[in-house]
Amino acid sequence: MHFAKTFAEILASLPPEFAANAVDYRQLKKLINELVTELASLGLGPAVLRDLLNVRDQDAATRVEYQFNSASGHIEPRLSLWVDPPNAPPPPTPSKKSRILEIQEDDTETETSAESSQVSLLWALQRDVKPAVPAAPESEPSTVVDRENGRKVEMVIPLASDLAFFELLVTTLRGLSEHLVAIHVQFVETLTELAKTVSAAARPVSSTSQGFKANSALRSDTGGVRVNALTKKASPYLYSDLYSWREIFQIYVETEIFESVNELHPGERTIEEAETRLKQFAERVTARGLGDGRQLKLAQSRKALQSFLELNVFILNVKKFEFANAEATRKILKKHAKRTALPLTDSRNTTPLDLLPTHASLPRILVQELGTTLLPIIPSLEDYACLICTSIAFKPIRLSCGHLFCVRCLVKMQKRGNDHCPMCRAPCVLVADRSNVDWAMLNFMRDWFPEESSVKLRQNEKEASEEELREMGIDPDEKCIVM
């Protein structure tokens, strides 16, 4: 009952360009009211209509069929009335049900009926000087189809308001999907722009050095690891927001704002849930100091973060808008069925919704686009982690089967005499040696994960020396060793 109000409230909360393209719920409701009046004037109140529609028997004296035609690309509702002519086809007064029943009862009067449908139509028109409803011009001459071969006479009852109802609904929904397409294009443009800004703001510091190639092609000095660059303890991250952006994106992915990847409850989130989570994301980012100059050193980064948040709010708005419209469409069609007793699914089992252009959920597409365009700009540590120790696979060793692990874990495997690749069980671990170092990957990691790779390198060295001591029978954890 109060959906109209709720709907208006939702639309009011969205930017005005949304409301302009929304389903006109009130107008549609008005048209339903008109339709009800129209049907009533034909003597087809909901109760009568329901009874007639329920007649499934082809041979019944009188039955009614409600169909949707979509041949012309428009939805044309059609109410056909079938009456049993006594001998010859009756000259029905098309738009008056009461009249039809009269005719049926009064056999003698119909004897004079014409031979062909043509004549009967003319006759009908002559008789029916005053149509019961002041209908639209095209529907005014109620079509009477006389099937000479059958025993029944079909009459099509014009439903001007119903036609207007579906016309309005379909036009709105068409306009709506066009609007959504436009939104999509606009979104992609903003996103591409943002992606450019972020990649500029978060490029690796090493990109300023001469050796940098965007995708870390093989370097000439493949023989040596650039240890000197690693150990240098200057503040090398001054001119890039790489780490801040990585953290922002990580928090974003973890918050799972629009879609859950949880194994127990995967799938799209509700609007309320998404809204809460978006807020959480903003709070976490602010709490980490990523929202201002503390962590985001570049002005363009701060602007880009703003734009990133706006894009997400936008997706949320689209989600709200789409949901509200779907709900309005569903409700108005339900109301239509309830008030008029005209069923939503017609005798051929098509519903008007089937005839509408369908499109995939736009917010989902937008979220996906964000995930494929923006997030991969910054390589995520997870994608470069060793599957065995789960920290960065540094130094990276590419086994002959193609799988990549960190050198430390493979050394451990070799010491245990384990020859099988952990991923594919190919016997290639024991033969791996220096030539298996993936230099391109190593350089890539040094560019994009400078902190992680240097930490891992130090850790590896520490672990290796401890292991060596242990192999010599010395416990490295002992405080004092007397040789």
Add this chain to the structure above:
Amino acid sequence: MALPKRIIKETERLVADPAPGITAAPHDDNLRYFDVTIQGPDGSPFQQGIFKLELFLPEEYPMAPPKVRFLTKIYHPNIDKLGRICLDILKDKWSPALQIRTVLLSIQALLSAPNPDDPLAPDVAKHYKENEKDAQRVSPRVDAAVRVRMRPSGADDRSEFSLHLFIETRHLVC
């Protein structure tokens, strides 16, 4: 010795995003020791059952496989009376790329697909081979009876005992 990063990560994910039908929680005093429950998979003879297991990560993990044992008795050709499990990935087919999660999923799958050709409980395996239908019919009954019996006993002394058992049975291969 500090807990390796990998174990911390695995534990976090097991608790935050558990696999359907599986729970695993580490002990407060020993983060390498987990209390596990596995729901009998739908469509298997163990459908209604919830099975308790213990899982221990040895020092060498992930180079060496975790040690897993059923605490709830179960009528299954590859699981013996002591709850030891005959599963290749827990023995020679272990790979350091496997995780607690994947191991538990494999055990859950083993409940759906018993392998009487490689038995650990020969009597059950024989029963399965001779008359699979009847063996499956027996499974839930035996399990249900055992579950009721096991419930009241305290959990703590049992885990103590089983830790011993782990050490003792380490080199036993089915």
